Amino acid sequence: xxxxxxxxxxxxxxxxxxxxxxxxxxxxxxxxxxxxxxxxxxxxxxxxxxxxxxxxxxxxxxxxxxxxxxxxxxxxxxxxxxxxxxxxxxxxxxxxxxxxxxxxxxxxxxxxxxxxxxxxxxxxxxxxxxxxxxxxxxxxxxxxxxxxxxxxxxx
Amino acid sequence: xxxxxxxxxxxxxxxxxxxxxxxxxxxxxxxxxxxxxxxxxxxxxxxxxxxxxxxxxxxxxxxxxxxxxxxxxxxxxxxxxxxxxxxxxxxxxxxxxxxxxxxxxxxxxxxxxxxxxxxxxxxxxxxxxxxxxxxxxxxxxxxxxxxxxxxxxxxxxxxxxxxxxxxxxxxxxxxxxxxxxxxxxxxxxxxxxxxxxxxxxxxxxxxxxxxxxxxxxxxxxxxxxxxxxxxxxxxxxxxxxxxxxxxxxxxxxxxxxxxxxxxxxxxxxxxxxxxxxxxxxxxxxxxxxxxxxxxxxxxxxxxxxxxxxxxxxxxxxxxxxxxxxxxxxxxxxxxxxxxxxxxxxxxxxxxxxxxxxxxxxxxxxxxxxxxxxxxxxxxxxxxxxxxxxxxxxxxxxxxxxxxxxxxxxxxxxxxxxxxxxxxxxxxxxxxxxxxxxxxxxxxxxxxxxxxxxxxxxxxxxxxxxxxxxxxxxxxxxxxx
Numbered sequence: 001x002x003x004x005x006x007x008x009x010x011x012x013x014x015x016x017x018x019x020x021x022x023x024x025x026x027x028x029x030x031x032x033x034x035x036x037x038x039x040x041x042x043x044x045x046x047x048x049x050x051x052x053x054x055x056x057x058x059x060x061x062x063x064x065x066x067x068x069x070x071x072x073x074x075x076x077x078x079x080x081x082x083x084x085x086x087x088x089x090x091x092x093x094x095x096x097x098x099x100x101x102x103x104x105x106x107x108x109x110x111x112x113x114x115x116x117x118x119x120x121x122x123x124x125x126x127x128x129x130x131x132x133x134x135x136x137x138x139x140x141x142x143x144x145x146x147x148x149x150x151x152x153x154x155x
Numbered sequence: 156x157x158x159x160x161x162x163x164x165x166x167x168x169x170x171x172x173x174x175x176x177x178x179x180x181x182x183x184x185x186x187x188x189x190x191x192x193x194x195x196x197x198x199x200x201x202x203x204x205x206x207x208x209x210x211x212x213x214x215x216x217x218x219x220x221x222x223x224x225x226x227x228x229x230x231x232x233x234x235x236x237x238x239x240x241x242x243x244x245x246x247x248x249x250x251x252x253x254x255x256x257x258x259x260x261x262x263x264x265x266x267x268x269x270x271x272x273x274x275x276x277x278x279x280x281x282x283x284x285x286x287x288x289x290x291x292x293x294x295x296x297x298x299x300x301x302x303x304x305x306x307x308x309x310x311x312x313x314x315x316x317x318x319x320x321x322x323x324x325x326x327x328x329x330x331x332x333x334x335x336x337x338x339x340x341x342x343x344x345x346x347x348x349x350x351x352x353x354x355x356x357x358x359x360x361x362x363x364x365x366x367x368x369x370x371x372x373x374x375x376x377x378x379x380x381x382x383x384x385x386x387x388x389x390x391x392x393x394x395x396x397x398x399x400x401x402x403x404x405x406x407x408x409x410x411x412x413x414x415x416x417x418x419x420x421x422x423x424x425x426x427x428x429x430x431x432x433x434x435x436x437x438x439x440x441x442x443x444x445x446x447x448x449x450x451x452x453x454x455x456x457x458x459x460x461x462x463x464x465x466x467x468x469x470x471x472x473x474x475x476x477x478x479x480x481x482x483x484x485x486x487x488x489x490x491x492x493x494x495x496x497x498x499x500x501x502x503x504x505x506x507x508x509x510x511x512x513x514x515x516x517x518x519x520x521x522x523x524x525x526x527x528x529x530x531x532x533x534x535x536x537x538x539x540x541x542x543x544x545x546x547x548x549x550x551x552x553x554x555x556x557x558x559x560x561x562x563x564x565x566x567x568x569x570x571x572x573x574x575x576x577x578x579x580x581x582x583x584x585x586x587x588x589x590x591x592x593x594x595x596x597x598x599x600x601x602x603x604x605x606x607x608x609x610x611x612x613x614x615x616x617x618x619x620x621x622x623x624x625x626x627x628x629x630x631x632x633x634x635x
Contacts, residue, residue, distance in 0.1 A: 089580060121600075
């Protein structure tokens with residue numbers, strides 16, 4: 001089975017830091033309010049500190065674990081993917097069920113020349129199966145292979 | 156873009172009455188649900204009403220003027236859009252469903268909404284709201300004639316019909332807490348507007364001297380009374396809701412489509428092509444099962460999103476009626492025996508419920524110590540529930556269909572044809588992995604985010620074996 005590009009760990013780390021960073025102004029505001037009020041229950045800077053600890057632990061551990069458990073394979077008639085840290089998910093998407101395919105790339109992924117292959121089916125749970133952390137050229141190649149396969153069988 | 160020629164028609168002029176009615180409802184809803192601060196409520200409402208009328212009024216007029224349609228036996232052409240002009244051509248052969256809907260206002264005004272649906276869309280692709288009733292029938296007949304595959308058949312007797320007595324009986328089993336909650340919300344908003352005086356009502360109740368002594372002495376009685384009122388209200392509203400929805404329910408099985416007609420206030424009339432039916436879901440609760448009553452729903456592809464892909468097929472029917480009619484829509488047969496999931500599911504579920512009970516008790520005990528310790532008495536109930544869930548969860552792969560029965564109270568029985576699968580999934584949580592268990596999920600088009608077929612806590616080897624068997628059958632059966 002194929003593994004993802006290791007650079008995806010950096011992408012997930014940055015995205016994780018940005019996601020947690022949204023909470024930072026909230027926690028800092030709470031701490032400032034508590035500092036200037038008659039508060040003697042909470043230590044000054046408790047919430048901001050707590051957030052930073054969780055955030056640090058999260059971005060140092062989670063991306064590496066996600067990367068470790070992500071595997072995919074384009075087989076003869078389906079796309080097979082295994083992922084998940086706590087909840088291990090094994091998905092089989094028959095190629096004949098694919099409605100359309102996208103290669104997506106955001107700014108952070110673009111910086112590392114990575115892309116995601118998004119597979120759309122008519123299903124509800126697996127409507128979008130996303131294979132992240134693929135080198136851009138490889139993602140395009142994978143998309144074209146699947147597209148050719150579908151076109152060949154449709155004929 | 157080519158301008159619509161003279162053959163194009165406008166919507167019924169009384170469409171404006173619908174717009175006004177919708178505006179009033181929208182305004183009332185927004186005003187009632189918006190935060191109000193004492194005396195400022197009326198002022199905010201006035202500002203909101205002025206803003207609403209200024210923006211939506213001219214937009215509604217422009218929308219009406221811009222909308223044009225033309226129907227031939229070959230296609231339906233629609234021009235619409237205020238800021239962005241759109242011309243949509245829907246070829247007749249692509250049309251799957253032409254349904255006519257008439258709500259109470261439409262019936263008073265003599266208008267109807269025509270909804271045209273094609274394959275692969277979540278919502279109606281063409282929506283003519285509103286045209287005259289004769290015009291609606293003309294459009295439907297024109298498009299049906301072109302489809303040829305299901306031309307108007309000679310009137311047949313309904314394949315399934317719910318007389319008033321059965322609708323009333325089915326309504327007895329219904330319960331709706333959602334509407335009760337909405338009513339309570341409306342009550343509080345009316346109070347904030349000064350229309351209802353809650354304090355005066357409470358004072359009046361106290362003055363009646365229903366009981367002597369202080370309120371604190373009778374709080375268990377008050378809670379019991381509140382629960383009783385909630386139950387009665389929920390049951391009454393559930394009864395009314397069901398009666399209005401399924402009044403005069405009938406379905407007819409045509410050559411390629413299932414025709415349905417039902418509703419008291421809003422009359423639903425339309426057809427679902429057989430090929431759009433993805434799976435069946437038969438639901439019941441213990442009380443219904445006691446008298447052998449069930450509800451058949453059809454999971455369909457891309458019908459109105461409000462129904463979340465589940466369409467009522469037989470809202471209240473005996474098991475034999477369902478097993479006689481449903482296979483005519485998609486063939487299936489009921490196996491004599493079913494397989495059970497692993498017994499280890501009892502252990503896993505008990506552990507989960509125990510953790511939940513203990514954690515809740517600890518949190519509540521911080522507020523009401525030692526009262527919350529009584530919550531620990533629920534631990535055996537957790538084990539009981541896990542055991543019942545094990546007993547009620549069964550599955551079978553039989554005659555080209557995967558059949559799954561699960562849940563204790565609101566029981567679900569899924570029948571999924573193997574050729575309708577979209578994707579396969581095996582998931583295993585941390586606890587499931589420790590016990591060598593996993594969940595097998597088959598994804599189908601049109602299932603809900605929360606309601607989808609799955610077999611929970613299969614042994615890993617068994618899940619792999621079943622997955623391989625289902626996948627092989629899928630490869631052999633499913634078409635491109």
